Every structure is written in C-alpha cells, then in structure tokens.
Amino acid sequence: MPSALDIKPELEHLKCLVIGPPGTGKSEFASSFPTPAFCLDFDDGMLSYRGKDFDYETFLAGQKAQKKIPGGPAVPPIGWVKFEKDLQQLQTDVAAGKYKTVIVDSTTTMTDLAMERALQLNPQRNECQGPVWNIHFALVRNLMEGRLRQIIGMNCNVVVNSHVETIKDAASGAVIDVGPLLPGALTTKLPGYFDEVYYSVIKTKTTKGADGKPSSKTEFLLQTVPKGMFRARSRLSGKTGLLPSFVDNN
Numbered sequence: 001m002p003s004a005l006d007i008k009p010e011l012e013h014l015k016c017l018v019i020g021p022p023g024t025g026k027s028e029f030a031s032s033f034p035t036p037a038f039c040l041d042f043d044d045g046m047l048s049y050r051g052k053d054f055d056y057e058t059f060l061a062g063q064k065a066q067k068k069i070p071g072g073p074a075v076p077p078i079g080w081v082k083f084e085k086d087l088q089q090l091q092t093d094v095a096a097g098k099y100k101t102v103i104v105d106s107t108t109t110m111t112d113l114a115m116e117r118a119l120q121l122n123p124q125r126n127e128c129q130g131p132v133w134n135i136h137f138a139l140v141r142n143l144m145e146g147r148l149r150q151i152i153g154m155n156c157n158v159v160v161n162s163h164v165e166t167i168k169d170a171a172s173g174a175v176i177d178v179g180p181l182l183p184g185a186l187t188t189k190l191p192g193y194f195d196e197v198y199y200s201v202i203k204t205k206t207t208k209g210a211d212g213k214p215s216s217k218t219e220f221l222l223q224t225v226p227k228g229m230f231r232a233r234s235r236l237s238g239k240t241g242l243l244p245s246f247v248d249n250n
Contacts, residue, residue: 014236015152016159017191018222019180020200025220025249026161029200030103033157037101038090040083040151042109055099059083061112080117080143087147094154101157107144108163108181114143141184152193160194178229195235199223200249220249 018026027048030039035053039046042059049056059079093099104110115131118139124132131137152158162180165187169176179187191197203219224234225245237243 013155014157014196015194016157016196016198017162017180017194018159018198018200019162019164021164024200024202025222026200027105028220029198029222029249030105030159030161033101033103033159035101036099037103037157038093038099039103039105040087040090040110041105042113043106045105048105054103057082057086059110059113061109061116079113083113084147087150091150091154094156099156101159102151102154104148104151104158104160106161106163107148111140111144111181111183114140114183117143137183141186144183145186145190148190149193164199175229179231191231196224197231197233198247199230199232201230201246222247222249 018029020026027043027045031049031052031054037052037054039049039054039056040059041056044058044060046054046056046058059082061079090099090102094102115136118136119131121139122132122135124135126132148160151160162182165179165181166175167177167179168174180190181187182190199222201221201223203221205217205219206214207217208214223230223232223246224237224243226232227245234243
C-alpha cells in the first residue's frame, strides 16, 4: 500500500494553466518548457516560439482562415475537425516519446473554433441567426472539456494558456470575480484539472538612478499564490512555499 510519506514533488510532467491578459508573457513562459515540444496554435501566434524546437499546427476559425488567402474562396469551417484528427496523431507521438511538452495557445480562440463546430452540428439559430444559448454553448463546453482532458492526460508536460475574464456586478459595475475566459462552468471547473495555476501579471517598478532621477522598469511575473480574486495555486510549491509568490517571467 503506497504512503503519502513517500510522495516527492513531481518535476517531470507538470500540468500548468496560465491565465492572463494578452501581452503578459504567457506564450513566452510556455516556450521555456522542455523540448522537443508541440504547440496546438489557435492564436496564430507562433512568433513567440521562433527559434525553438517546437513542432506545431495552427487552427483558425473561418474569418481568420479567410484572411490567410485574401480574395480566395470561402473557407469551410473544418478547423475543429482538423484539430481532432491532429490530436489523435499527437497522442500517438507523445506516447512514443516524441514530445516532452504540449502547449495549447490559447483556450480563447479554441472556444471560437469549438463554436464554429457547434453551429455545424446543430442548425438551429436564434432570431438574429446566431447561436442558441442552451444548445450551442452547451455543445462548445462539452467539446472543449473533452479535448482538454485528453491533452491534460498525456504523459508529458502540458501548458494551457487562457485569457482572463473579469466578471462585474450588473448593478454596481464592481468586479466580483476573475478567472480564465472559458465557456460556462469550465471557468471554475477546468483549473481543478491542473497541478499549477498561475496568473501572468505585469508590474512597473520605479527606482531612483545615481543622478536621483526616477526610472521605471517593467517586470513580467507569474503569480503562484491566491491573492485577492486571482486564485493562483501551486501543488508543487505546497504550504512550505517552495516557489516565491511571484516568479520572475522576464
């Protein structure tokens, strides 16, 4: 019978969810993970990984895909179908030891692709010819959760990047919650699948130079502990605080 006394921090395969606004260093952090690696690129943002040993596939929703071929024929919404096919191959490759890390960048545009697929699967539309809330958004949530759980279950490091959603009280406008930008209950459910949940933040540090004049320096940081409405956490760090509350992400 195994004993918890024998458990050591698992460094080989970390499962990380990184949440934050655009431009706060999420992709740069993901690009620092062990290679060879594979990036499931939904943001069309592989520039952040340039010069590193990352294979990748880019999956674009209809309008973004159309921009890739200006003046060309309309692009059918096949992005999600291609993603599912490529994901099957990726699982095989990871099992064979081809990749040490898998990146999802990001869940925001992944959600757009899932909605495109949901609208394909169910032809119903609301009065404005848009998605029906209790039909299409439920489909999106199921599509997203199923595939993300497949990815998290891979025998490698996994980093999932997500933009941040700020929820405000309708009456007062006060911020009442902050979390990953995901459909429905996944906002609170998905973080539970990860060992590490970090928030990427930017801070400006002002110091005085030798001449007495103030100078500012921008710092890119990863928050690893809960603070305010930012529910970061680290099982790796634990109560003993192996990691600092804010990790340098420069």
